[in-house]
Amino acid sequence: xxxxxxxxxxxxxxxxxxxxxxxxxxxxxxxxxxxxxxxxxxxxxxxxxxxxxxxxxxxxxxxxxxxxxxxxxxxxxxxxxxxxxxxxxxxxxxxxxxxxxxxxxxxxxxxxxxxxxxxxxxx
Amino acid sequence: xxxxxxxxxxxxxxxxxxxxxxxxxxxxxxxxxxxxxxxxxxxxxxxxxxxxxxxxxxxxxxxxxxxxxxxxxxxxxxxxxxxxxxxxxxxxxxxxxxxxxxxxxxxxxxxxxxxxxxxxxxxxxxxxxxxxxxxxxxxxxxxxxxxxxxxxxxxxxxxxx
Numbered sequence: 001x002x003x004x005x006x007x008x009x010x011x012x013x014x015x016x017x018x019x020x021x022x023x024x025x026x027x028x029x030x031x032x033x034x035x036x037x038x039x040x041x042x043x044x045x046x047x048x049x050x051x052x053x054x055x056x057x058x059x060x061x062x063x064x065x066x067x068x069x070x071x072x073x074x075x076x077x078x079x080x081x082x083x084x085x086x087x088x089x090x091x092x093x094x095x096x097x098x099x100x101x102x103x104x105x106x107x108x109x110x111x112x113x114x115x116x117x118x119x120x121x122x123x
Numbered sequence: 124x125x126x127x128x129x130x131x132x133x134x135x136x137x138x139x140x141x142x143x144x145x146x147x148x149x150x151x152x153x154x155x156x157x158x159x160x161x162x163x164x165x166x167x168x169x170x171x172x173x174x175x176x177x178x179x180x181x182x183x184x185x186x187x188x189x190x191x192x193x194x195x196x197x198x199x200x201x202x203x204x205x206x207x208x209x210x211x212x213x214x215x216x217x218x219x220x221x222x223x224x225x226x227x228x229x230x231x232x233x234x235x236x237x238x239x240x241x242x243x244x245x246x247x248x249x250x251x252x253x254x255x256x257x258x259x260x261x262x263x264x265x266x267x268x269x270x271x272x273x274x275x276x277x278x279x280x281x282x283x284x
Contacts, residue, residue, distance in 0.1 A: 045213075046143075046144060047213075048143055049153075049277070
């Protein structure tokens with residue numbers, strides 16, 4: 001058991017690369033290009049750690065990440081505004097992973113009205 | 124009532140809905156969960172390493188355990204209490220997550236390992252030493268596993284293979 005510290009160090013090092021590879025918060029996982037996706041809300045989950053909705057679109061079912069509660073509230077996206085059946089146009093960035101139907105919303109347009117989650121970002 | 128109905132009802136409980144939609148409380152519960160894990164892991168690792176035979180010269184196990192075990196148990200209790208709250212805010216999704224299930228299995232294994240350790244007769248001296256050492260190493264690895272799969276739940280990784 002005298003080599004326990006070496007074993008522990010090796011195990012920790014082996015585990016290290018697992019985390020950052022898959023990180024999907026922030027914007028680094030998405031493309032830099034602006035992306036627009038029209039569709040109808042199939043389901044939406046408001047709430048922590050951040051909201052998610054599933055959109056039915058012409059190109060199939062998409063998952064759209066929205067903000068955490070305070071950001072959604074600040075943008076005016078309450079559960080009564082953004083709910084099942086709402087027709088939306090989502091502006092934001094899609095996942096950089098090819099073929100993955102996942103995007104993060106910057107701004108959501110409902111019936112011509114803009115709800116801006118990230119007023120500081122161009123969208 | 125099916126398990127799914129129970130979990131859905133849990134998610135809809137007013138206090139849980141408030142937590143899910145809170146600005147500050149949810150992050151605070153998250154912080155306390157991490158602090159609980161830090162206290163548990165930070166206290167149990169030195170004790171486990173000592174059980175495994177590392178730094179035997181640092182002194183007997185008993186006073187070390189009297190210092191570290193209460194800290195580890197407090198951390199465990201804090202992590203469980205806050206973990207239940209976090210689970211409740213999205214209970215059905217967590218219950219379906221293979222990483223969350225793996226985490227529960229590892230927690231149960233780590234606790235059973237700890238209970239088994241307590242049942243070893245310490246008076247048997249050198250004869251029990253290899254068993255105690257193995258349990259110490261297992262404890263470190265199991266809690267390490269709990270932290271790894273626990274942190275990965277949020278990334279919704281597909282199963283390996």
